[in-house]
Amino acid sequence: MRPTLTRLSKSLLPSLREAPKDAQLPSHALSIRAGLIRQVGAGLYELLPMGRKVLRHIETIVREELDAEGAQEILMPGVLPAEYLRESGRWESFGDVLCRFKDRKGADLALSPTHEEIVTDIARRELRSYRQLPVMLYQVQTKFRDEPRPRGGLLRGREFIMKDAYSFDVDEAAALQSYERMRKAYTRIFTRLGLDFRVVDADSGAMGGSRSAEFQILARSGEDKLVTCSACAYAANAEVATSGTAEASAAASATAATAATGPGSIPAMTRVATPGVTDMQSAIAALGEGHTLDNALKTLVVEHQGKPVALVLRGDHELNLVKLSTVLGAPVALASRERVQALVGANPGSIGPVNFPGRVIVDPQAAALAHTSCGANETDAHLVHVVYGRDYEGEITDIRMVEAGDPCPRCGASLSEHRGIEGGHIFVLGTHYSKKMSAHFTDENGEELPFVMGCYGIGMTRLIAAIIEQHHDAAGIRWPASVAPFDVVLVPISKRAESEEVVTALSESLREQGLSVLIDDRNERPGVKFKDAELFGIPLRVTLGDRGLEAGQAEVTERRSGETTAVALGDAAAHLKRMHLGLMQGLE
Template structure:
């Protein structure tokens, strides 16, 4: 490819709304152009990256035995109503009507559509297992699209779906996809972790995320440096501290804490460690009648140590707390007799269900709100000052240095960007959609399903977050828009430079190397700056001076200086670098 035939549209400055490195650099490198909020045109340079990502994903999915198809972007609402997700998915699901006032959705994912295919096409156990996948446009109506391709509304995703006879077979398909995903991400040349994860809105009981390590990542990844344990923050278990609970050593005392409504402020005022305080979080669950009206509300008090944060995913798994919301101020005042900031489990106006974090359940002589504005209680103890909690559960986010759940060391935390997620769905979709097959005994059984996604257009952004410097992008070879760029100096003035550049270009292309020849006649500084910004990993400079010495200049994008390579050896040299 020659630059004069291509579209290169680099910018000196990024748009003001570009917040993270990948967004800034993709815009400056001319890889994407914003069309609307969270909606981008993939420009030729960016599309080359996306096509390379797709090719690797497609090769490994095919190697793993998956079969490709394509499902519609716009899908009938009836399928989503069958699964129950038309109502439950939330505002991220773009719902539309056609001219006949029939409901449709713009797909954010395709569990319903693939389940419909499965129930029509897979009638016998002899056709199982089966894994079908697509690489297709998706749309999620993000409330606040941001970070370019990292959290856009329209995006491209690879989603695969497996159909199996039983749960054991479904888990085998899941493990097979896990191996395929590792092969995919290994080929991308990125640092990543596979972590245990919560299944979220997709559903299922077993899931794993693939996270590209990046300091700017939105997700916290919890891992043990001394073992294989890894999980996202939502899933990471906080072990119960070693018991037994210490005996009470203080009398419960009501102390004035004027204007001190946080655990941090109270600890500072009283001159005690924050770890001796307990924060109160008030939740509510509603029961509805057949018409959707609230007929009963249960208020819950969750107790977490003052220096810990509530993990809402864990809270939602406490029996009875599924679908919880945070209580309103009137509900709090009715049950506790005071406004938030001074709440505690003692002296309630109306009964609530109390759930204590594992850590809090073993604390003695702790501090909490007195249910009276500007007052707290010190020296609080279970059993003496209040009954034992109704429930003890893991409610908190883990912190660095916590014991690893596998007992093999202590936990560390780093940031990551989720680029892949695999699930065992079980019968979450097959049962409500009546998707069955005839088993060996002649009886119909629901499919055991799995779901496997990769963010095709998010991956380039994640790669940039991990690989960039002050000059621009640094692409791994496998997904670079071009692998090698030839930068001839004075090509428009020197017949020798022009001939050498075109000869090398043709040799590299014939060898199957993805090469770009910059024949635009740019000054060296501007030409080098463009390709450093774009991030092509291998650069060869051709000049009159070098040719007279029988040498060309090679520089990898990460190198601080160029090295000399003999003209006759450059092809073999590049082959060696690419193979390495």
């Protein structure tokens, strides 16, 4: 395909000096200012030509890498008959995220939020034998999810474009091989897109899979909290991350308890009045000198199977509800103040593990406190000189959020915290959908077995925003060469007669080198053209001015480094081709 040549004066490539007030994130503001997107409604955007070009380049990379793994592209409808979602139970369980409507005959339909049911139906109709497996199908298609809080432009829209892929295998071992192939393909895709990312262990949440990982793009504006190790490859979503302190401190707590039960070590537990205390901060203030958050117990209450469960943490630590749900085997939420009062008989500010009327789960870091304080399960009363193993006991289990500085669970080096944007997610789904929908194949012994499935998503439009989050400066976007809407922007600023001829000749030579070119032929001041070239973020800029034309030279500026060099006009196209190759090689 011949690379494009676009004249700015005759194009829909609008630039804006200011972004709308609600565009707080750099990617949101810049994608509006550089004319990539415009808002149509809440969480609904149109892609203008600049945005569409970037998406097309992302799509090309994704297709190349998936096709290389033997995946086959299909296209499923954006409107789904309810019967498929009823088979899996998701017609109900999707809740308000699913946009439901009726057609003229009164049949229930939904806008597709994802396609597991439809693709499972393809497999049960079209695949019969183990000899046909593995099969990997994918599509690049529009999804709609009625998110309560769409935000950040393309980062979390209600309608968005997704690449979703699905694998069908004979058994779990084969499904894991498909999963590993996709993991490698995703790693190549995200590398070629110029993204700084981490592959993190994730909670498979509502999908119910046996193995999953997220491809998290590091960005300050990310919604997800991650911890990563500086020394090894360990990376995890803070929702599920463990820390090396878990085992170490469980041992320490046992030691502390033993020491405490020895004669004369720690004074006997004592009750103190703490009138008006409602939370940890006010409890610490009421207990006075020597009491701090990191040597006090924080006790939270959840209701599980109609009974109260106490969750004991060090005062400065945060509860991890995902870990807790795994421990209890069901999703739980903290009990309201009224519920705590009803279940325990005390105000939530005065709850503690000593004589708690129910199950007690203790984080190892809390149990390790040699000498601590806690609520007395009696409103306006606390206990001091409290020792684990002497005054209270419980199930010691890691239920806290990991923090920066905690030791890595694999190698012990210090963990650091990042925020991330989820760019991709891969799952082994198992037989969840194939069993529910009776999607079977015949194995070599003639036995009917459910397909073992995997599913793999990439938020395509979200990636546009994520790339900008990582690749911008105060002046605008700095596209990685692999996805840039144009390779070169030509900026003629000379009024000399030969200028037009030189521009035409150079742009043709650049196209012959396989480079796409944007010519800023607008009747604007040089300063305006330079500002827009930086805002658009095209990797290479060629400036043709009076002095240069006189000397037979062009000025070449690299957007990323800002470096400018003078190049003889006759060599300019070859020179730019070499620079472009260099930029592309940096993305391999």
